[in-house]
Amino acid sequence: MSSSAAFEPDSPSSAAPRAALVLVGTPIGNLADASPRMRAEIEGADLIAAEDTRRFLGLAQRLGLAHTKNVVSVFDHNEQTKAVDVVAAIQHGKRVVLLTDAGMPAVSDPGYHVVKAVAGAGLPVTSAPGPSAVFTALALSGLPSDRFTFEGFVPRKSGERSRLFAELAHERRTMVFFESPHRIAATLDDLAQAFGPERAMTISRELTKTYEEVLRGTIADLAAEAADGLRGELTLVVTGFVGRTSAPEDHVAAVAELVEAGLRAKDAAARIAKDAGLKTREVYEAYLADKA
Known part of the structure; x- marks a missing residue:
């Protein structure tokens, strides 16, 4: 041509x-x-x-x-x-x-x-x-795909990885990650710790290639399957948080404690909201309503 x-x-x-x-x-x-x-x-x-x-x-x-x-x-x-x-x-x-x-x-x-x-x-x-490995793995996963977030490569260091998963524990959208076959076992252990072992997920390996495979199950299931490592390029798809979160009103006392310790109310609300998987505005407004 x-x-x-x-x-x-x-x-x-x-x-x-x-x-x-x-x-x-x-x-x-x-x-x-x-x-x-x-x-x-x-x-x-x-x-x-x-x-x-x-x-x-x-x-x-x-x-x-x-x-x-x-x-x-x-x-x-x-x-x-x-x-x-x-x-x-x-x-x-x-x-x-x-x-x-x-x-x-x-x-x-x-x-x-x-x-x-x-x-x-x-x-x-x-x-x-x-x-795109992201869209291909998401489509093949059979997990909710109407709303999702792509988180890229999982951090290599254990501490950074654990912190990321803790931040995402209450994420309601389906999550897509890339991971190395050499770190998959440690990553699944950290996922189970942060998300709980029963969260549904898939691991897609060698997408579009001869030995393409999609592993399906809970985090615990796939952690057992990947204990000895997996070969090929891996794309992880993890379902979002589906449990009930606490109400903003439940955290007013915690916000008040931080304010008494010297933190600005908005900053205190942001910290508590992040830990609880809630929106900062909702927690802040609940705090203000309680003080009124």
Whole structure:
């Protein structure tokens, strides 16, 4: 496919200016998921910003893609610096494709700082959407998917991980996490401690690949199954909190104690609300009503 074919009148990209940043989604496992738009944008790009240039070149070779030789690496540690170069390229009329090793850029992968810089300069940003481990795992989970939160990679350190899970213990939306197979056992133990062992969840591994598997059960069930570790890339989907939370009025005394200790009423209400899984405004208003 020639570069001109990528921007024919019936192409979705033709309505936008040629000089732009294009976020391109790449397969998360199965190469057959490479879309025609993905192919067209890569072949029509003036500059390709890839998370790992070697992986990109390998992907392009496997898919038989012709592309510019102007390929640069944009990863976590150089992204803010490279964002300046991307902005300059677009200002000079270049079409820049940004892609990561798998999935959509800027979703727990490099891309955020580049998008921010390009958009901040008033330049066009568009996308050729592709596969996403987040949405795939959520759809396959069979857990409530009308409202959800993506929490990214679970913290590596035990203390940080425990604090995060404690903060999310009363989150009512379904939660999606990424985790390493080497830490999955410890993570499930911490999840059980914070959420309770009976919370429903799934672990999706090797999504779209030959050995794709979705493990289903309670946190305790999957902790037992993962005790010896799991292989492959893992996406965790955990159902939200469905129990009854306490009423704001139940925490007025606790807020009053903190106020007597010298804390501002709003700050005290915020601290108590966070621990109880309630809204700060509700706790604060209950406190004010009690004092009236």
